[in-house]
Amino acid sequence: MSYENHSSDSSSASPFDRFDRFGFSHLLASTVVLVAATILLGVAAKATGSGLACDANWPLCDGGVLNLFPANFPSFFEWIHRVVAMVAGFFIIGTALAAWRTKAVDRSITYAVTLGLVLTPVQVTLGRETVLSYEMPILSLHFWTAVVIFALFVVSAILVWAHRLTTTHVTLALGVGAIAVPLHVVLSPLFIDSYTPVVQTAQYAAVLALLSAVSLAAIVGRRRYDSPLLSSLVAATPVLAVAVLFLGRRAVMQFAPALDALYALTALVLFATLLAGTVLSRRVVPAAGEALAP
Structure with a gap:
């Protein structure tokens, strides 16, 4: 794992300073898995036409309380894609925060996951537009932005685990x-x-x-x-x-x-x-x- 050498008083260390190698490396690996799952669910949703389900609503759907939930199977597919994407987004935020607050993490890894974090709201906006507009340029940008985010976290994970x-x-x-x-x-x-x-x-x-x-x-x-x-x-x-x-x-x-x-x-x-x-x-x-x- 790529780490910088730091010395600090353990009595004044924050919870993030005590976020050990096991914690960060596995958080990063989990984020990679979730981003990959989001991409594959997005591909499946587009292929099945589920991206236009939920009555073309975003972020709401077409059934249940306040139209929050899916009303049929295609809507369920799109809804699951959104839920997994949301969870992946929280993991991306958590990974970036942990990277900045954990002194042992190499700065190159921190910058990579931060770039992934910066691209995430762009990806969310493009995801919204795929539902509301469904135009090929937007669909392509949505896909390639997801691939870039995935690549950033994969490279970061490899750098973290490289020593092993x-x-x-x-x-x-x-x-x-x-x-x-x-x-x-x-x-x-x-x-x-x-x-x-x-x-x-x-x-x-x-x-x-x-x-x-x-x-x-x-x-x-x-x-x-x-x-x-x-x-x-x-x-x-x-x-x-x-x-x-x-x-x-x-x-x-x-x-x-x-x-x-x-x-x-x-x-x-x-x-x-x-x-x-x-x-x-x-x-x-x-x-x-x-x-x-x-």
């Missing part, structure tokens, strides 16, 4: 990424005629797994290996992963053969890079003193 992550974790992450790429392509309309809500949600689950895996490989791989070739490979994977995600979304929306081909080619390059990185990570000697986490 070894070369084995790097190899495993590269392997997971190598599996996630073809899964993302196979679940796309290039291979699936019926692009159902279940298929869409599964495809985006593969995306989140891919983004997490390449982030871990890039951050921890740089620390655990001295190999310039391996460092270059793992550094390229996050950029390629974002390109695959972007092109995959465009291919779904536009159904252009040239765009489909570019998406498939980029996915192939990413897959080859991850596969090469997986093999190389098992052969390259770890950096001195870095074979095991300190």
Whole structure:
């Protein structure tokens, strides 16, 4: 975990000063899970058309006391998405506050989660507009803002846990990424005629797994290996992963053969890079003193 060295009188320490490593790291991990759940529920809500449920009301719904609750299943789906998003929002706020008030947390992590906090009200506003306007530019901004928030907290979590992550974790992450790429392509309309809500949600689950895996490989791989070739490979994977995600979304929306081909080619390059990185990570000697986490 990335921490700064501080000395303070324990008698004057605030509750946040006593917020130990176990507490913050697990709070951060919980926030990542909740943000991921919010994204996947949002994808599912859009795919099922539930985003326009609740009689297009926001933040209210279409039934129960004061129209707070859902009146049917589509509304329930949208309502659950909003509830999980609200809980995730509270966790984001709590994580940012804990980062600022916990002296042991590295400032780079604090700034990352704070940026995630700043983007959260923007994301909430965009979520409101998806219900009231439901225009494609707003839907796209809503999705990409969620991805940025997710990435910020994933990177922060990796930095917090980096001291415990070894070369084995790097190899495993590269392997997971190598599996996630073809899964993302196979679940796309290039291979699936019926692009159902279940298929869409599964495809985006593969995306989140891919983004997490390449982030871990890039951050921890740089620390655990001295190999310039391996460092270059793992550094390229996050950029390629974002390109695959972007092109995959465009291919779904536009159904252009040239765009489909570019998406498939980029996915192939990413897959080859991850596969090469997986093999190389098992052969390259770890950096001195870095074979095991300190």
